Amino acid sequence: MHPxxxxxxxxxxxxxxxxxxxxxxxxxxxxxxxxxxxGMDYAMDxxxxxxxxxxxxxxxxxxx
Numbered sequence: 001m002h003p004x005x006x007x008x009x010x011x012x013x014x015x016x017x018x019x020x021x022x023x024x025x026x027x028x029x030x031x032x033x034x035x036x037x038x039g040m041d042y043a044m045d046x047x048x049x050x051x052x053x054x055x056x057x058x059x060x061x062x063x064x
Contacts, residue, residue, distance in 0.1 A: 006031050023063040
């Protein structure tokens, strides 16, 4: 198991624009992983894939 740190950005917090009066929260998160850290090395020797993998997460949450 490897810890993963995410760089997070709060995009917006507001009321639902469709009139439901629920509170919304938009967040973006990014990180970069190395395949080799997770024991994955298939196709890296011949250069078909690189070791670095960019990860980008975009999500929205609604208060219940």
